[in-house]
Amino acid sequence: MAVQDKLNGQPDRNYGEPVSYDPNFKGPVIQRSCTDVFFLLLFIVFLAGWAILAGLAFKQGNINRVIYPSDSNGNICGTGKYADRPYLFFFDLFKCKPKFEDDEWIPTTRCRTPQVCVKECPSKTFSVAQYDQDPPNVAEIKKHMVCVYGTDMSKDLKFLTSGPSAPCAYYYISSVSAAGRCFPSPTSVEDEFQSYNGANITITSSDGKVLSGNELFKKAERKMQRILNARRYFERFLQDLSNSWKVILIGLFIAMVLALVWIVAIRLMAGLMVWLGILGILSFLIIATAFSWYKYISLKGVPGADEGIGFSRKISYYTGNRKTWLILGCLASVALSILILVIICLRERVQIATALIKEAAKAIGYMPTALIFPVFPYLLQLIVLLFTATVALLLMSITPSSAGGIDATMYSDTSTKSYYEQCIEDLGGYSKFNNKTCTIGNSALGSHVSYSHLYNFCGFLWMSAFIVAFGEMTLAAAVASYYWTRNKKDIPKLTVCSAMWATTRYHMGTLAFGSLIIATVSFIRTIIEYIEQKLKQYDNEVTKALRCCCRCFCWCLENFLRFINRNAYIMTAIYGENFCASARRSFLLLMRNVVRVVVVDKVTDFLLLASKLVVVGITSGLAYYVFSGSCEKLNRYIPELNYPLFPVFLIAFGAYLITTCFFDVYNMAVDTLFLCFLEDCERHDGSREKPYFMSKKLMLILKKKNNGTLVDSSSQAKGKSSKTNN
Structure with a gap:
């Protein structure tokens, strides 16, 4: 009752007068004009600049230069006339970093040392200095030297190996290839240094720096081992993906079917499905919490159970580690506590939220193309992402x-x-x-490569936000048409297509304006995160607090602006006004009904999230059951994998994207219906002259009435019987 009283409360007039009754208002306006034309022109100019940048990048860049290593002259190893020289060799590894510090050394193409393409990486360690003890055998030394192409080997050794422009390497180390580059082998360097007369010799670089085998081995081992391990992991992940892609696709198909079944079920029995979603997550978290702590306690004292967590091919490695269950137990306990508190606080609000979700399901049922429509923006997002990545790679090659x-x-x-x-x-x-x-x-x-990268990144942010805005306004226009139509049979069959045309024809400027705001905030947030990474080396309590405050502020600001934009698009879809007018109208409407916003709108978001997580959880659970080998009948169809959890994570991630694609339609439909519901309450009072547009279910929950009679189950039954008698 208390909740209903709050929901039925009068609008707060501190944020303007409620919307007055207009007998001519029949929903989204038909007569429209172009909005925010200036920002549309600005967007077009920006896209033209992006296209020019991409054209120059395609013309002057070479993506092979990023994929394959290139030498100091810009020649790409493994291609063209250097096709037989696929590996990049560094002359002086010490020049790859200004300082050779522990855990800070890694050779890259930015090394300020000559780099040449070679047929194979050196299989042994060599230094001109090792021949200084005896009369030097110049011919033997030159035989083992690595030099710049076309070097005149008749020159003396000092000319060939001394000075910053020496055409030959003074030394090199036994190496292995990684990413097409020759790196010192951490498993053989120490042996190589001790292979000469059983002594641990030293190597002297061209600038006179003395390197002992011990020193070099210790400093290179950590970084090189990480690089080689990363390479091995990457190759194994690719191998697992190649072997299991068919099963992954089946898992994603199951996720799509489950999402569609859940959506249909919501339309038929919204209340039951909402509570099933909540109880499903609650049950899962209770079981996960109890089982995790049980395993953590039962593994106490088991040999090897308290070791650190690393990468392993076997699931048993993780299930037999106490730290795994400690982490899972803590996460599950926190999530369970939060969920219980949310359920206790929101239990009385679920009824109205369920009615809104059911109404959204009805709206989508009248226009089923709304479920397919989100695929279009997602494909556009994918195209923009691929385009941005390609331009970025080409710019990196310049x-x-x-x-x-x-x-x-x-x-x-x-x-x-x-x-x-x-x-x-x-x-x-x-x-x-x-x-x-x-x-x-x-x-x-x-x-201007740095500025070009910046422009390309801004283009990605703006275009991505624009595509999201386009999808939101299109769905808002379609759902608003449903709400403000009294006889639902009069809803056109191609409502989504009509909404898409109206959005494209009149409101691209508004979308450009709103998406520019989001892109700007996202860019500022990225810059702040970049600065945070740079400030980590000066970490102290003050900088940590400042970084935390900045991150929190930017997150809150971005989410607030997304909320404002979303509601502004809904108002633009209904009234055809520009962005500022629509944002103001929606903001004042929400502030006049702030209790309803908190009580209803956010509860529906939570309920839809619960449904989404149930679908993802079922799909992920089935994937784990299959790949863990628990089902003997399916084992012959499941390939042998290096990391069985890898395809499970891929299926879980893909299932989340698929369910998000479908449930985002519901989110937008609920937000639109909620805003229309608030206007309906302000415009109308249920009298014969000003009847409500909301459904009878909503009127029943809110104790609203049309034509002077209370709408409840008994009155509905009487109405039906009278119609039958007539």
């Missing part, structure tokens, strides 16, 4: 200082040795040793 580029700039004024050596160093290695000439390549985007 470097601001790559040798031999188009419109090369010549730096011939190298009167001082330091200037010349700096020029060579800036090149990233040896390019052309032509007395005092240093060539640095440039292109139209070469010196």
Whole structure:
């Protein structure tokens, strides 16, 4: 009763007068005009700039330069005339970082040392210094040296191996290939250093830095082992994906069928399905909590059960570890506590929320294309993501200082040795040793690559937000047409198509404006997160508190603006007004009915989330049951996998995306119906002149009445009997 009183309370007039009755109002207006044209033009100009940027990236970039390593001259290893040289070799590994510190060293293509393509990575360790003890055998030394292409090997050793522009490597280490690059092998470096006369020798780099085998091994082992382990994991994941993709597709198909069945069931028995969703999650969390703590206690004292958690091919490795069950137990306990509190606090609100969900199901039932429509925005999102990623890769292949580029700039004024050596160093290695000439390549985007990446990222944010906005306004227009139609049989069959046309024809500018706001906030949030990563090295209590506050503020701001935008799109779909007017109208309407917003709107969000999680949970549970080998009849159809949990996670993630695609339609339908319901309550009073548009079920719950009679089950029964007698 208390909840109903709150729901039936008068609107708060501090946020404007309630919407007055208009006898001519019949739902979404037909006569419309273009809105927010300036922002549409701005959006078109931005897209044109993005297209030009993409064109330049496709023209000047080479995606192979990112996929495959390239040498200091910009030649791509493993392609063209270097097809027989697929690996990249680094002359002096110590120049890959300004400082050679523990756990901080890893050779990359940004190393300021000459890099050349080689047929195979060195299989043993070599240094010119190892021949200094005896009269040097120059021919033998030159036989093992790695040099820049076309080097004149008749030159003396000092010329070939000394100085920053030396055409040959002074030393190299026994290596293995990873990502097409030669990295020191952590499993053989130590043995290689001790293989000469049984002594642990040292290697001297070209600048005189002395490296002992012990030192190099310890400092390189950690990073190299991580790289090689990551490579092995990646290869195993790809292998598992290749072997199990058919089963994964079957799992995703099951998720889609379950989502559709759940949606149909909601329309037929909304209350039962809502409570089934809540009880399903509650039961799962109770069982998960009890079982996790039981396993944690029962494994106490078991050998190996208290070891740290790492990667393993066997599920038994995780199930036999106490830390696994400790983490799961804590997570399940917290989630269960939160859910119980939510149920206790919201138990009286579920009835009205269920009615809204059922009404949304009816609306979608009158226009089934609404369920298929979200696939269209999702495909557009995928296209935008692939386009952005492709442009980003192409931009990565365009470097601001790559040798031999188009419109090369010549730096011939190298009167001082330091200037010349700096020029060579800036090149990233040896390019052309032509007395005092240093060539640095440039292109139209070469010196603006960073800004180009920024533009590309902003384009992705804006376009993604625009597509989301387009889907929301289209669905809002369709559902609003349903609500404001008294005789539901009069609803056109192609309501969604009509809504899509109206949105495209009149309101693209409003979508551009709203999506620009979201994209701007998302960009600022990304910048703040980037700054946070940079500030982690200065971590203290103050910076941690500031970072936490900034993150929280940005998250709240972004979600608030998304909420405002969503409701503004609904008002634009109904009244055809611009973004600011629609945002103001929706905000004032919500603030006048703030109790209803908190009591009803957010409860429906929670109930739909519960339904979504049940579908995902059932699909994930079936996937785990199949891949864990528990079903002997299916084992012959399940391939042998390195990590059986990997396809389970993929199926769970895919199931979440699929259910989100379907249930987002319900979310938007509920939000639209709720806003229409609030206006209905303000515009009408249930009299014969101003009857409500809401369904009889909603009127029954809220104790509203049309034509001066209370709408309840008995009156409905009498109405039906009188109609029969007539």
